[in-house]
Amino acid sequence: MSGFFENYGFLIVTIVQQALLGLSIYFPLMAGQLSLASIGFYSLGGYVAAIMGTHPALAPLREALGFWMFPLEWLGALVLSVILGIAVGYPALRLRGIYLALATVAFVQVVNVAVLNMPIAGGAVGIFGIPQAFESRLDYIWFFGPLFFFALFLVWRIGNMGRGLAFFAVREDELAAGAMGVATTGNKVTAFVLGCALAGVTGAMSAPFLNTWNARQGTFDASVTCLAYVLIGGSRSIWGPLCGAALLVSLPELLRPLKDSRMILNGVVLVAACVYLPQGIMGGLAALRARLSGRGGAA
Amino acid sequence: MSALLQATDLRRRFGGLMAVCDVSIEVRPGEIMGLIGPNGAGKTTFFNLLTGMTRADSGTVVFDGHDVTRARPEAIARLGLARTFQNIRLFGGLTLMDNVRVAGRVQARHGLLSGLCFTPGSRREDEAVTEEAYGLLRLVGLEDRADHLAASLPYGDRRRLEIARALALTPKLLLLDEPAAGLNPSEKLGLADFIRDIKERFDLTVLLIEHNVPMVMGLCDRVMVLNFGQTIAVGAPEDVQRDPGVIEAYLGGDAHGAA
Ligand SMILES: Nc1ncnc2c1ncn2[C@@H]1O[C@H](COP(=O)(O)OP(=O)(O)O)[C@@H](O)[C@H]1O
Ligand SMILES: [Mg+2]
Numbered sequence: 219m220s221g222f223f224e225n226y227g228f229l230i231v232t233i234v235q236q237a238l239l240g241l242s243i244y245f246p247l248m249a250g251q252l253s254l255a256s257i258g259f260y261s262l263g264g265y266v267a268a269i270m271g272t273h274p275a276l277a278p279l280r281e282a283l284g285f286w287m288f289p290l291e292w293l294g295a296l297v298l299s300v301i302l303g304i305a306v307g308y309p310a311l312r313l314r315g316i317y318l319a320l321a322t323v324a325f326v327q328v329v330n331v332a333v334l335n336m337p338i339a340g341g342a343v344g345i346f347g348i349p350q351a352f353e354s355r356l357d358y359i360w361f362f363g364p365l366f367f368f369a370l371f372l373v374w375r376i377g378n379m380g381r382g383l384a385f386f387a388v389r390e391d392e393l394a395a396g397a398m399g400v401a402t403t404g405n406k407v408t409a410f411v412l413g414c415a416l417a418g419v420t421g422a423m424s425a426p427f428l429n430t431w432n433a434r435q436g437t438f439d440a441s442v443t444c445l446a447y448v449l450i451g452g453s454r455s456i457w458g459p460l461c462g463a464a465l466l467v468s469l470p471e472l473l474r475p476l477k478d479s480r481m482i483l484n485g486v487v488l489v490a491a492c493v494y495l496p497q498g499i500m501g502g503l504a505a506l507r508a509r510l511s512g513r514g515g516a517a
Numbered sequence: 518m519s520a521l522l523q524a525t526d527l528r529r530r531f532g533g534l535m536a537v538c539d540v541s542i543e544v545r546p547g548e549i550m551g552l553i554g555p556n557g558a559g560k561t562t563f564f565n566l567l568t569g570m571t572r573a574d575s576g577t578v579v580f581d582g583h584d585v586t587r588a589r590p591e592a593i594a595r596l597g598l599a600r601t602f603q604n605i606r607l608f609g610g611l612t613l614m615d616n617v618r619v620a621g622r623v624q625a626r627h628g629l630l631s632g633l634c635f636t637p638g639s640r641r642e643d644e645a646v647t648e649e650a651y652g653l654l655r656l657v658g659l660e661d662r663a664d665h666l667a668a669s670l671p672y673g674d675r676r677r678l679e680i681a682r683a684l685a686l687t688p689k690l691l692l693l694d695e696p697a698a699g700l701n702p703s704e705k706l707g708l709a710d711f712i713r714d715i716k717e718r719f720d721l722t723v724l725l726i727e728h729n730v731p732m733v734m735g736l737c738d739r740v741m742v743l744n745f746g747q748t749i750a751v752g753a754p755e756d757v758q759r760d761p762g763v764i765e766a767y768l769g770g771d772a773h774g775a776a
Contacts, residue, residue, distance in 0.1 A: 372633065375632070375633055376629075376632075376633075379632040379633075379639070379643060380618060380622045380625065380632070380639075380642065380643040380646055380647075381622065381625070381627070381628060381629050381632045381639070382632070383611070383615055383618055383619045383622060384619065384622065386608065386610070386611055386615070386619075387608050387611070387619040389610075390607075390608035390609060390610050390611060391606050391607070391608055391609075393570065393590075393606065394602070394606035394607070394608065395591075395608075395619070396569075396570070396589070396590035396591045396594070397568060397570070397590055397594055397599075397600055397602075397606075398591075398594060398599075398619055398620040398623065398682065398683075398685075398686060399591050399594035399595045399620060399623030399624075399686055400591055400619060400623065401589075401591050402591065408629065
């Protein structure tokens with residue numbers, strides 16, 4: 219058992235960390251908004267933590283707070299993400315569908331270029347030697363795990379309380395939602411900002427976890443990977459992002475014995491998932507369950 | 518008695534087409550008013566102007582004492598102006614129950630935060646909304662399918678669900694855009710009774726667009742006729758029916774639904 223965790227512990231923590239990013243895309247999707255901005259907020263949240271964790275001017279604060287410096291970093295990332303999320307959300311969410319997705323990709327690029335040119339962010343090399351919260355990387359599950367369950371709780375609760383219906387109404391038909399008194403813009407921005415905040419805090423937890431932080435954390439590739447977690451896992455189930463992250467993070471590792479051909483097989487699995495499971499893994503499972511119970515009822 | 522809805526000289530142009538040209542209307546509390554006219558006359562556009570879904574080029578709309586000419590659709594809806602759509606717009610991926618609850622929730626005072634914290638107030642509010650929604654589904658005879666998805670409903674039931682959803686807003690004024698379209702003759706008869714019934718029960722004022730002339734004549738206290746975006750007649754149904762301009766518009770046009 220201990221051998222298992224030594225071998226796969228890092229992988230498991232990474233899966234949860236990536237699933238958090240998947241969930242951050244899931245929030246705006248609840249209100250029907252396809253946003254790829256998460257990675258930008260993840261990157262910024264990481265920089266907030268990296269700067270707060272290493273900047274010489276903050277040394278007395280770190281000394282005084284000790285471990286509590288980490289929650290303070292999360293708070294910093296949270297506040298920045300919410301403010302920036304509102305500022306970006308209001309204009310961006312006037313766009314729909316693919317145009318919104320493109321605008322949020324542009325936002326990620328702007329963040330990238332901006333941090334590359336900010337001396338405080340360490341330029342292209344980024345920030346090194348970020349203080350660790352735990353001795354073992356595995357212990358970071360104590361950061362990501364509770365955040366993941368909190369985010370799952372939020373998604374579940376929003377889906378089950380009356381107030382959450384406003385999000386789904388906007389997703390189903392924005393015009394009709396407005397005619398039924400739902401504040402469409404406000405709900406879209408709220409769902410978007412929830413996703414931004416989650417991505418930002420995840421970034422702030424990830425900076426110490428990864429030890430270094432640089433502009434490569436916030437690339438277009440990473441945005442698309444996050445979206446793939448949701449699409450492959452299933453965009454209508456709260457477990458979809460976790461499923462997708464588990465598959466996409468672990469697949470290259472599990473296929474490692476295949477050496478060079480593993481990336482080909484990796485790609486084949488992804489294409490097959492898209493073709494045969496258009497509703498994602500969770501959607502496929504739901505369909506399977508429906509079919510099995512239907513057969514059981516007929517027998 | 519003063520008007521519940523007063524629109525003055527509303528105008529809206531789409532490119533070179535004058536869809537609604539200086540149309541005024543006065544809807545009095547408690548009446549059922551009909552809006553008729555050939556296809557493309559601008560009736561739906563007029564509804565969109567009243568409900569804030571299309572911006573007016575000029576003119577004003579005053580609803581229940583509020584100037585709503587530039588108001589957002591959701592603000593107008595919250596004041597008590599509910600509508601249905603000619604091409605039915607339900608929340609297809611939500612259950613019948615949730616379709617109705619969306620509108621019922623709109624006046625709620627407990628928001629996201631108190632819901633997330635499971636406050637007793639938000640729970641009670643959710644329960645009250647659910648109960649009311651159930652009552653509305655029963656009213657339209659869909660309560661046994663409350664947990665089905667709206668997209669699974671046959672056409673006639675969708676119309677009824679859309680009306681139930683509009684009623685959940687507890688409106689003062691209900692705008693119905695061709696509620697009888699696509700219904701069979703017996704359903705149409707039932708619809709007229711149903712509209713009269715909900716009007717009494719919820720103390721409503723109704724403005725409806727309808728092509729079915731017998732239905733309009735039997736149901737409406739007053740009728741307004743649009744043609745090419747302009748008002749050509751307004752008055753009691755039997756007077757309007759005899760109006761030469763109206764006969765001309767219907768017979769000269771594509772004679773859709775002409776008496
Ligand atoms: N969004 C729009 N863009 C361009 N033209 C429109 C739009 N909406 C309506 N129209 C045009 O305005 C005219 C009136 O349409 P409409 O109000 O739907 O008529 P009605 O409901 O009386 O059949 C039609 O010629 C229609 O093509
Ligand atoms: Mg129409």
